[in-house]
Amino acid sequence: MSKISRRKLITTGLAATAGVAGLGVAAKLARRYGLIPPDSGVLYGAGETLTYAAQRTLTRHSMAREFSPSDISKDPFANEVAPLGDAFQRLQHGAFADWRLTVDGMAARPASFSLAELGSFPRSSQITFVACEEGWSYIAEWSGVPLSHVLDRVGALSQVRYVVYRSFQPDWWESIDMVDALHPQTLLTLGMNGGELPVRFGGPLRMRVPRQLGYKSVKYITRLTLTDSLKHFGKGLGSASPEGGYAWYAGI
Amino acid sequence: MGTPAEFEMTGQTSAREAPQVVETLQPRHSALVRVTHWLITVSFLALLVTGVEILISHPRFYWGETGNVNMRPLFTLHIPSSRDTVPTGYGYVLPDQNGWSRYLHFEAAWVAVLTGLVYLAFGFFRGHFRRNLLPDRSDLSPRALATSIGNHLRFKRPGEEDAWSYNTLQRLTYLIVIFVLFPLIIWTGLALSPAFEGAFPSAVSVLGGRQSARTLHFFVTISLVLFLLIHIFMVWFAGFRRRMRAMITGRSGAAKERA
Numbered sequence: 001m002s003k004i005s006r007r008k009l010i011t012t013g014l015a016a017t018a019g020v021a022g023l024g025v026a027a028k029l030a031r032r033y034g035l036i037p038p039d040s041g042v043l044y045g046a047g048e049t050l051t052y053a054a055q056r057t058l059t060r061h062s063m064a065r066e067f068s069p070s071d072i073s074k075d076p077f078a079n080e081v082a083p084l085g086d087a088f089q090r091l092q093h094g095a096f097a098d099w100r101l102t103v104d105g106m107a108a109r110p111a112s113f114s115l116a117e118l119g120s121f122p123r124s125s126q127i128t129f130v131a132c133e134e135g136w137s138y139i140a141e142w143s144g145v146p147l148s149h150v151l152d153r154v155g156a157l158s159q160v161r162y163v164v165y166r167s168f169q170p171d172w173w174e175s176i177d178m179v180d181a182l183h184p185q186t187l188l189t190l191g192m193n194g195g196e197l198p199v200r201f202g203g204p205l206r207m208r209v210p211r212q213l214g215y216k217s218v219k220y221i222t223r224l225t226l227t228d229s230l231k232h233f234g235k236g237l238g239s240a241s242p243e244g245g246y247a248w249y250a251g252i
Numbered sequence: 253m254g255t256p257a258e259f260e261m262t263g264q265t266s267a268r269e270a271p272q273v274v275e276t277l278q279p280r281h282s283a284l285v286r287v288t289h290w291l292i293t294v295s296f297l298a299l300l301v302t303g304v305e306i307l308i309s310h311p312r313f314y315w316g317e318t319g320n321v322n323m324r325p326l327f328t329l330h331i332p333s334s335r336d337t338v339p340t341g342y343g344y345v346l347p348d349q350n351g352w353s354r355y356l357h358f359e360a361a362w363v364a365v366l367t368g369l370v371y372l373a374f375g376f377f378r379g380h381f382r383r384n385l386l387p388d389r390s391d392l393s394p395r396a397l398a399t400s401i402g403n404h405l406r407f408k409r410p411g412e413e414d415a416w417s418y419n420t421l422q423r424l425t426y427l428i429v430i431f432v433l434f435p436l437i438i439w440t441g442l443a444l445s446p447a448f449e450g451a452f453p454s455a456v457s458v459l460g461g462r463q464s465a466r467t468l469h470f471f472v473t474i475s476l477v478l479f480l481l482i483h484i485f486m487v488w489f490a491g492f493r494r495r496m497r498a499m500i501t502g503r504s505g506a507a508k509e510r511a
Contacts, residue, residue: 044355059447134350139317
């Protein structure tokens, strides 16, 4: 009896040690390969981590579905926006000539661009949907500068792991990993459906991340910060979304 | 089913009051079936509650790729919403619970899917499906099916054999839930993920588009809830304590009294 229980004890102990060590190694590997989202430590972060890790492993380079011009929604819905204030209206009055996009952080050549300068960069367009976490959606044609082009231009350093983007609305700030930041469909959007990007849809400058839900496509972008860690941004959860209770990664 | 080995319930060893009837308990459900059953129960309830919370932020349904309040819905649930952008006719807006609901919905989905995979592997490799769920060919004859359906419609109390083996309608229902409704709820749910849609666009377009997938996700949920309600009713009807004991402890008491 004692022999069996001792053997059992040893095997159980070994198995437990191996299990813990295995988990440790898995966590370390997952961290190295960028499979752990910044909000992995929140209450339901385990499920979020599984989703993010699974999608970064299996669908890293997939393209968001593109539609044909006939699929474009006739009457797209613009979610309500909190009043943008006098400063925004002054900029709007001047046709956004004084709007600047500042790019700072881990860049060899930090810079600030006007909309005209952004407009002179190579342009890309796509017909993709905006899907809100609430359940509604619409399809539109979006045109602008691929974020990857701007990152090239400022000389993003090799250790950059996230791009933090901020809005004219101070409560809205988001971040994406380099998989999405360098993705060809991630767009600093200047135009919609062949015209300028209307203010209610995020004009003059909106980030479009079509492989994620609408709340990652932040309106009124003013600043990009390149960083290797999100620890010192806000509460360190990656963006305003987890601070408000929503998942950082919205690819689901 | 193999012949279950009989054994006496421990704890009735008191010599002072030798019981008139020795209650014998026999194996009914394997440990794996019981553990996966309750894991699925917990995750399904979490998915249901959080799903309702997410749904009330936009209680309108559409068909096709797109849908929003500027478009004509396929149908609308006449309930209040948690967002003031949705015209509901109610003068108030419900509290917004989407944040934690979404986190928990996907976490519970992982638990359900991983549990389901373990159950499927067990079901196929250990013969659970073949032995316990696949109906005998003879039970599928029109006459046998009509008898089984008739018994259910007349609310005939299940016989003793039903405590040890599923009846034909029960087997067919479980097979539909396991091999039709669960795959469908996972598929239509994944179709709502923008990243999944990018990787597997045809998995969404064959459903009719993203909004169609959302509408189908709702209808499959309704089917699963109907199943749950009938399942609970049948457990109650067949003998709540005995059936629950079988699914919790794995053993069921024999109804026939033994001296």
